[in-house]
Amino acid sequence: MSDSINTWGGTATKEHEAPLFVVRRPRFPGAIFTVVGAAGVVIGVPGIVLQQVFAPGADSTAFGFLAGLGAAMWLLGQALAAGRIDVYDRHYDVKSGFGRLRRREVDDIHTLRYGSQSNGGPTFISLTAWNDRRKKQFMVFTIYRGYEEFTAWIAERRPEQWAECERLGIPE
Template identity: 75%
Template sequence: MSDSINRWGGSATKAEVAPMIVVRRPLFPGVIFLALGVFGLVIGIPGIVFQLTAGSDDSPAFGILFGLGAVFLLFGLALAAGRINVYDRHYDVKSGFGKFRRREVDDIHTLRFGKQSNGGGPTFISLTAWNEQRKKQFMVFTNYRGYRQFTAWLDKRRPEQWAECERLGVSD
């Protein structure tokens, strides 16, 4: 069977279905939470089993370690799951464990940079898009993988909004 014909009679190829750009969080924060979660589960589960079978003290330490491990693991998986898949004239946004939501590039009405800081710590620069009804379309940070390619794509598809965003710069 040819690559260009599918079972339903269409002619979409796998290359046409694949996103041009994928925008994702950096690996580091998600990996830390995943590692802490796996560590908590690997120590907590055998500890709970040992406590139950040996009839030793009723210390809640292993239960707390198991609970924290599960929470950290879920948080790390949610961080790793969020992404923006960019195609020619639209993009799909996914936050956490949610489903992909299709957004049209022509719906972007406003693009703005933002600054997020906790005082003395690091400062993060974000790019946020809204539609005409002021509904947020996406928010990405400058350290995301694929950010530069995504902003170049936005510059080509929405030049007026991108020029206005760059003119205003980062808000204080």
């Protein structure tokens, strides 16, 4: 049996069970925010300290702003890199940002729909799933690593929902 009962009565995936595959965002956006944010902190914090050592009482607003913005960008980069979907045989675990992994059953997928998002530039195509109570189960984009494997996995396990999603196609 691949499940264990936790203290709240729910089920959790055993840690030694490896996922079939993982669906993640591309590395580039998260890496850019992380690197630029870390650089802002590395320049801003020593800048504040050195400015206070060599010019006591000087205004350190610029270095403070740089350090604060760098910390915020670093956190955003870490949150982007942390989101993922771990896919197993009959279930998947969804993690958004710094949240915890939430187990979802493949049989709970009631509706699948494509979506398109554009802001005048490139158009991004998403796939979103909801359960029978219209609670969103996941949202993935076509550029995510593991997207093709994930859609093949869904098509195999939820053929009626997948056929309906394919029939409706991508909205314009």
